[in-house]
Amino acid sequence: MWLDRIIENINYIGAIALFVIGLRIVVTHSNLIKRIMGINIMGTGVFLFFVAIGNVTGGVPPIVNPEVEDQLFINPIPSVLILTGIVVVVSITVYSLSLVVKIYENYKTIDQKELSKLISEENNEH
Amino acid sequence: MNIEQLPIINLLLFLLMALVIPLLKRKPFKITLILGFVVLGLVLISSGYLLWYVNNVEVIHYTFGGHEARFGIEFIVDPFSALFTTIIAGLAAIIYIYSSGDATEGIEKTEYGRYYVLLFILLMSMFGILYTNDLFNTYVFIEILSITTCAIISIKKKKDTYTSAFRYVMMNELGSLSYLFGVALIYMATGFTNITLISESIQNAYASYPVNIIVALGFMIIGLGIKAAIFPFHIWLPDAHSAAPSTSSAILSAIVIKVYILVLVKVLFRVFKLDILNEMNISTILLVLAGVAMIMGSVFAIAQKDVKRMLGYSSVAQMGYILLGIGLLSFEGLRAAFFHILSHGLMKTALFLSVGEIIYYKKTRKVNDFDGMGFIMPVAMGVFSIAALGMIGIPLTSGFISKLNLGVAVLDQNQIIFLVILIVSSLLNVIYYLPIIILAFLKNEKYRYRLKSIEPTPRTMIAPLVLLGVLIVVVGLFPNQIMIFIEAAANSLLP
Numbered sequence: 001m002w003l004d005r006i007i008e009n010i011n012y013i014g015a016i017a018l019f020v021i022g023l024r025i026v027v028t029h030s031n032l033i034k035r036i037m038g039i040n041i042m043g044t045g046v047f048l049f050f051v052a053i054g055n056v057t058g059g060v061p062p063i064v065n066p067e068v069e070d071q072l073f074i075n076p077i078p079s080v081l082i083l084t085g086i087v088v089v090v091s092i093t094v095y096s097l098s099l100v101v102k103i104y105e106n107y108k109t110i111d112q113k114e115l116s117k118l119i120s121e122e123n124n125e126h
Numbered sequence: 127m128n129i130e131q132l133p134i135i136n137l138l139l140f141l142l143m144a145l146v147i148p149l150l151k152r153k154p155f156k157i158t159l160i161l162g163f164v165v166l167g168l169v170l171i172s173s174g175y176l177l178w179y180v181n182n183v184e185v186i187h188y189t190f191g192g193h194e195a196r197f198g199i200e201f202i203v204d205p206f207s208a209l210f211t212t213i214i215a216g217l218a219a220i221i222y223i224y225s226s227g228d229a230t231e232g233i234e235k236t237e238y239g240r241y242y243v244l245l246f247i248l249l250m251s252m253f254g255i256l257y258t259n260d261l262f263n264t265y266v267f268i269e270i271l272s273i274t275t276c277a278i279i280s281i282k283k284k285k286d287t288y289t290s291a292f293r294y295v296m297m298n299e300l301g302s303l304s305y306l307f308g309v310a311l312i313y314m315a316t317g318f319t320n321i322t323l324i325s326e327s328i329q330n331a332y333a334s335y336p337v338n339i340i341v342a343l344g345f346m347i348i349g350l351g352i353k354a355a356i357f358p359f360h361i362w363l364p365d366a367h368s369a370a371p372s373t374s375s376a377i378l379s380a381i382v383i384k385v386y387i388l389v390l391v392k393v394l395f396r397v398f399k400l401d402i403l404n405e406m407n408i409s410t411i412l413l414v415l416a417g418v419a420m421i422m423g424s425v426f427a428i429a430q431k432d433v434k435r436m437l438g439y440s441s442v443a444q445m446g447y448i449l450l451g452i453g454l455l456s457f458e459g460l461r462a463a464f465f466h467i468l469s470h471g472l473m474k475t476a477l478f479l480s481v482g483e484i485i486y487y488k489k490t491r492k493v494n495d496f497d498g499m500g501f502i503m504p505v506a507m508g509v510f511s512i513a514a515l516g517m518i519g520i521p522l523t524s525g526f527i528s529k530l531n532l533g534v535a536v537l538d539q540n541q542i543i544f545l546v547i548l549i550v551s552s553l554l555n556v557i558y559y560l561p562i563i564i565l566a567f568l569k570n571e572k573y574r575y576r577l578k579s580i581e582p583t584p585r586t587m588i589a590p591l592v593l594l595g596v597l598i599v600v601v602g603l604f605p606n607q608i609m610i611f612i613e614a615a616a617n618s619l620l621p
Binding site for chain 2 (some may be wrong): 100119
């Protein structure tokens with residue numbers, strides 16, 4: 001019984017799992033690039049959730065075929081919304097990666113712990 | 127031209143201006159500045175006209191491409207969005223005049239154009255957030271806003287700005303994705319992203335899928351709370367706001383974080399409605415967050431030695447005041463919160479700009495170096511004092527009126543404990559603002575009082591400061607004129 005429920009809702013469970021994994025990476029890892037990856041995984045989770053909402057069991061992509069009558073379409077709106085969402089997350093990723101490049105040029109490290117150490121040393125010198 | 131198209135034209139003007147600036151690269155920079163000022167002036171006039179129109183004639187609905195609201199994107203101009211777009215345009219115009227006076231501290235000459243491109247896209251996205259009536263469209267505008275704010279923070283080619291911008295972008299993205307997750311859950315339960323249509327069906331959705339709605343509300347409050355720097359999620363704010371150039375700190379602290387809290391207001395009062403909020407007892411959660419923010423923000427501010435970090439923490443405390451007004455979920459509370467958004471916008475802009483002028487000429491940002499500053503920069507320090515007294519809540523300033531309104535609202539709901547917190551927080555404000563004022567004007571060991579010791583500052587920097595100082599006092603003396611519009615805005619949110 002519970003196995004059926006899991007299979008029925010596998011998309012949602014996967015989405016939540018991706019969201020939580022991403023969140024954990026962002027919060028706990030000290031490597032800046034891994035944190036950007038975490039944001040991406042989190043984003044993917046949300047996108048999967050959105051697309052899963054639009055899924056209709058047995059539905060086909062909403063392209064009207066004049067030869068077949070009474071077609072069951074999936075809901076295309078979430079997929080369209082997510083197209084925008086993907087573009088947004090890509091631009092955020094690009095921007096934060098460029099920041100990481102600048103940070104590496106200036107501090108020669110991309111580790112958050114070493115960075116905070118370097119910054120606090122600099123502040124003490126002044 | 128149709129009046130309905132006016133909000134779209136506002137957005138287009140900003141976007142076109144941002145496009146034109148790179149094209150004018152080879153012309154003298156003055157042309158860009160004047161053109162930008164004309165654009166801001168036009169938008170200010172048109173949003174002022176819209177404010178009059180929606181309050182006296184009718185609310186404007188505009189659907190893009192003529193698609194009906196459930197398929198397309200809808201813009202609504204009502205007393206709420208018209209009021210705050212006018213406030214944003216006004217504050218932005220003042221900050222713009224100041225920044226044209228060569229005071230964009232720490233930015234290289236060649237980067238000026240890029241700074242203004244970012245500024246206009248930032249304003250465009252804030253107008254979009256306020257006008258739009260669609261949750262997903264709000265998300266898109268929020269992301270434009272967060273990228274441009276991060277870019278404006280990291281525009282200074284200095285080491286520490288990169289790390290604070292990185293932290294800001296990470297926190298912001300956590301907030302945006304949480305918000306988007308909330309939108310997904312609401313879409314799942316109701317099938318709409320349009321706010322009006324959601325609010326019609328949210329009661330039924332709550333009856334059949336309570337978990338969806340509760341989780342969505344939680345995600346949205348946390349997501350927008352991170353972006354609006356509500357207390358436990360404020361850690362990015364002091365770094366980011368102190369690393370940015372002074373003019374952008376003014377924009378970030380006075381306008382940008384307010385926009386996020388206005389989105390939260392929209393989500394709470396337009397999407398979820400009072401019945402669901404009361405049933406879930408959201409009021410208590412928001413009030414506790416607000417109370418903690420009011421005390422802790424001020425306590426952290428006392429410990430700061432860097433004046434811009436101090437102002438950043440002070441913003442955290444002030445966001446607590448605004449959240450307190452919203453958390454009461456009553457007409458009086460909303461009125462007080464909206465008035466405080468205006469008066470804190472004026473005071474924080476004045477504080478950051480006057481501090482910016484002092485940093486620009488004296489190259490110091492230590493609180494201790496402000497001793498005797500009143501003798502060499504009397505205008506900047508005078509405006510600083512007016513704004514700081516407003517923050518404390520001295521009568522004759524706009525800060526007093528907003529604290530009075532907050533107190534009335536709190537007593538109206540019988541939450542005496544929050545009146546005590548309000549007073550304690552005001553006293554804590556006294557601890558960190560008053561010594562700066564007293565030492566700046568009374569302790570002159572360092573600088574002998576001479577007329578020629580007064581720094582010559584360009585008029586474009588002095589004029590906006592004086593204007594802000596006058597506005598703070600005028601709003602404090604005659605709050606009733608603006609209160610009509612604020613009450614209309616609060617009424618449009620409550621049934």
